[in-house]
Amino acid sequence: MTKNVRKRRIKNLLALSLCSLCALFGLTILGWILFDVAVEGWKALSPKLFLKDPAPPGVMGGGGLKSAFLGQGLMTLTAAVMGIPIGILGGTFLAEYGRNLKVSAIVANLSDLAASTPSIVIGAFVHALLVAPFGGFSGWAGSVALAIIIIPLVLRTTDETLRLVPWNLREAALSLGASYHQVIWSIIYRSSLSGLLTGVVLALARAAGETAPLLFTSFNNNSFNWSLSSPTASLTVSIYQYAASPYESWIKLAWAAALVVTVLNLGLNLTARLFLKSRKY
Amino acid sequence: MIEVEDLCFYYNSKNALKNVTLSVKENCLTALIGPSGCGKTTLLRCFNRMHDLYPNNRYEGRIVFEGRDILDKSIDVITLRSSVGMVFQKPTPFPMSVFDNVAYGLRLKKINNHNVLKEKVERALTRAALWEEVKDRLKESALGLSGGQQQRLVIARTLAVEPKVILFDESTSALDPISTQKIEQLMVELKNDVTIVAVTHNLQQAARVSDYTALMYLGSLIEYDETANIFSKPKHKLTEEYVTGRFG
Amino acid sequence: MTSSKYKNLIFLLLTALASLVIVVVVILIAITLIKESYPALVRYGPLKFLFSRQWDYSKEIYGALRPLAGTVLSSFLALAAAWPLSIGAAIFLTELCPRRIKSVVASGLELLAAIPSVIYGLWGLMVMAPFLEKYVQPAIEFVLGDLPIIGSFFQSRSAGGVNLFSASCVLSLMILPFITSLAREAFDKTPPELKESAQALGATKWETVYDVVIPNSRSALAGAVVMALGRALGETMAVAYLIGNRHASLDSIFSPYATITSVMANEFNEAEGIRMSTLFALALVLMLSNSVILIISKRLIAGRRIA
Structure with missing residues (x-):
């Protein structure tokens, strides 16, 4: 009986941890995307972006x-x-x-x-x-x-x-x-x-x-x-x-x-x- | 059977139970009565630690059951809840077949042998006075039963794990008079082998079925005595006013 | 008094007309798609069109089989990955998450759905595809690549990370927040006394979720997954970047392929004549499957069984 309860408790813990990891996964992806967009975007951000039109590559x-x-x-x-x-x-x-x-x-x-x-x-x-x-x-x-x-x-x-x-x-x-x-x-x-x-x-x-x-x-x-x-x-x-x-x-x-x-x-x-x-x- | 000693209970910082002391007698039906918000359901939910499901709740005092304080941190609530069953206000059939509903608690205890399950399910349904009505539809969804049948199914589900105590939380208030009568009858029969604590709004019901009655008011226990005394010669003025319908 | 009556009547007519606009738009979409795809459907015949795998620019023969297969495959792969993750996340949110961080986690997951799909495409192409090619692809190839018969479907044959697998991965990320929020809504509808009943019988939290909460919302969960399928089928920008739009038979999930949307995004602006009509026929197929999926998912979410 107590062995059964312990087993069920462990299963409970495992399953719930997996669920938490799923949520964490979603948040990680959000963080990952936002991080890359922020870093890469920031590097390219300049007043020119808002004031100039696109130029041929290299110019x-x-x-x-x-x-x-x-x-x-x-x-x-x-x-x-x-x-x-x-x-x-x-x-x-x-x-x-x-x-x-x-x-x-x-x-x-x-x-x-x-x-x-x-x-x-x-x-x-x-x-x-x-x-x-x-x-x-x-x-x-x-x-x-x-x-x-x-x-x-x-x-x-x-x-x-x-x-x-x-x-x-x-x-x-x-x-x-x-x-x-x-x-x-x-x-x-x-x-x-x-x-x-x-x-x-x-x-x-x-x-x-x-x-x-x-x-x-x-x-x-x-x-x-x-x-x-x-x-x-x-x-x-x-x-x-x-x-x-x-x-x-x-x-x-x-x-x-x-x-x-x-x-x-x-x-x-x-x-x-x-x-x-x-x-x- | 259950000794409640100086029990206080807090939701957040609200003091919902104030120094309640009472002793529930074995194989008796104890009714908890009182006006809405008096704490009777709160007290009931202490007996199986149902409050633990929600955050920011705190108990003080002791509830001694089978020689141990069930409010103690070392108590395993899962084991506790399989010996203290609970029946709710509205029927709560699970979305599965009649048979699986009753077998649910047994399967949690890893009783998987089909013959044992069959026997125990039949016994529980019989005790809940439902067997004759559902024996041909055990495989059908429990959601197809009538309200009164669903409530007896829930009782059968609770009985199947053979609890020593069953808590009834206004379990007939959502039912029609005939179903109510059946459930009351059932409660009276059940107390031969289990102890019952029942919260009820219905004073006649308390007078009809209970052996002991406790009147609660504003989180405190006002009077606790044999039901006959409470209704015929109450000691407390508040009790007299309540049972004669002058307040509440 | 009468002037007020007239004003009310005018306002009534105005709102009725406004609500008619969307009806007209839907009817116009249906008529336009049928009219524009008519030449192609007549030339090939509807069934032959659906089951032809040709996509020949010189002979001007175009069939829907490959883009259709690509759409279905990428969506189902995405769904297979996304649904367990989404339901896990929804369980975390409804049953486990401490109240203090609940709104933060929930908002975070919902913002994932707010990111425009072209951003998913850009990020998928620049960051995720190289990552998958470097770490995930070799691992899958190592585990499954040597199996008999199906093994060759898991061997990499082209470089660059632009392939069916990458497209499915980015799709699954895009539908994940979508299923999560629908599943959460369904779980929240489980009556608390039902959960308490299970716990009152001594069930653990997981047992309560698995035996009571999930079965109780089974139909709505199925509806959420079907609705997500609709999203995945019609998703364009991210898939157009990552699938490579290649008209060839599929030899591996790590090869470029085509979907209806990738073909449309890449070829629409240069198409004319029968090719244009073919693209409209593809759009019609997409629109029809989308309608069927919407009807099924709505019924499931409302809790009705499909007849």
Whole structure:
């Protein structure tokens, strides 16, 4: 009996230690990746990165990624302006006006399907829709591809967040004579603000880190411009192309861009967590 | 049988039990009653050291069971828990077959011989008054049983390891009246060979089935006596008010 | 009063229209993929396309078998490595982790999922692939390389660390945090009284987890693994770097190979005509398998059995 208990205790200890090692393994990988990105990226980081455009290998030490910063910023912003309002309004329909409609469940499922669609398929789709018929790669096409990534993410977090607001809050407001849209604007959005922000920030982080949808839509551009109607550079596509190149100076640029993208992305994710913590419901 | 001596219990720094002293008699059914938050469940969970599962809990005092202080650090809680069983408020069938549920504790003790298991499972189910209802569906999932059957299954599972004490934590509060009656009957029969400590919200239940009753209030033991005395001639004013329904 | 009524109606219509956008997008994606892949599917016939291993630029005959096999193989290898690790990590988080460090460990594992896939690709190519080639590959080759029949699948035939094995490894790292967080959600749903019941019978913590917590969340765990499979199938950037995009028959897990996504990433921008249509047909295959996987995993996570 006691021998049995001892044996079981040893097995317990072994199995639980293995589980702890699994978690440790994950953290080690995170540390490893962040360490390499930080060290390699830091070596290549200089003001030139933000102020110069890429140069041919060997010339001026490879130049910088000014156009990629601008392009990425413009496209993400445009995608956010298109995608976030659509996502929030659509989510509002699912959680409020359409709460008990069958069609809402169908929309929610289709939205999940869109969210799980491989991003390269979205890239190919936007290429067929906006690039091939209009004669070439453009920043607009890239923005639309990113917006298609943003919409289902924001839509579903909005839907879920609004449903967490207790139903009697709505009844209380309606019984005071408010109409439903006033209830939504003055009470529901306000009490779920931090949840909505969490969804928005996470969706932005996803969009800002995407490469595959841009590859076939905005492609890349080595010269600086403010217009989204021509091919547009982005950090992520630059990383992809430069890392596969044989030139040392370009590989350095890729690491520097990787550092910036990683810091931005993790920063946005941590911000989203802060919002989540201040959630009321 | 179980001597509780000057027991104090703390959650974080909250003092949830204050100097409780009582002696649980062998083969009797002791009921713990009192208003919500009085510490009766907390006391019950000391008997099998269930509080050890959560951090920042602290015991003071002694609980002597079979000549040893079970609050002592050297006590093996796993061995302790196989001689002090527990039945919870809501039925807790494991996601496995009826048979495997009852055999679970036995298999933990490395009893793997199929014939022995079969015999012990049948005996436990019979004692829990469930055998006739489930003997043809031993291989089916336990989740398919009704609520009352699930609770008797949990009792059978507890009985299978042949504990000396069984703790009931409001084990009928989630059940319908007929299932409740069956379980009460069962408790009365069981005390022929096990000692039972039961927390209950239901005063009639305490009066019907228990031999001894302890009234708790704000973490302290107010009165502990034979059930008949508690309900007919309480010594303490608080007890009288509680059993006549004037507070709680 | 009436103006407020109108405003409410307008807002209702606005939200309904917004929710329609995503429906339209999904329908448009389906129509576009079918329309663009139509020429290729008609020319080869759908079944012949799926099971042809040719990828001949000069004769312009393209078949899906190799990229499809590469996608399936790399995903399943990744899954095989990732699921035990993820479930172990989830057990650590729900059952073992001291409360003080819980949020740190949990955030750390979730940040692993937040790293963009192009970064995994860059790191995988520059750091992990050389590491695997130097330390892990020789070890596996030493242990399994001399086995009869299957041994040759574990012998290295090309240098550089760009191969099916590396691609699977980076994929498994990418899906690890994903399965972990889904498994954790499932474990957290186990009623505490169920766990207490097992422990009240004298079960150790591991016995409680193995006998009660895991069986209780079996369906959701299966759903998590299937959903991770969907992620792995569609993952592009990291795989495109590490698999080498080679159209040849697979002789070893240490040889370069191709997946649907690597073929698309590498060849889309230079393709036209029937080759372009073929790439869309590959995208259609990916999209269809993704839909099936999503339906199965959602049902599993909701706890329903598949009929």
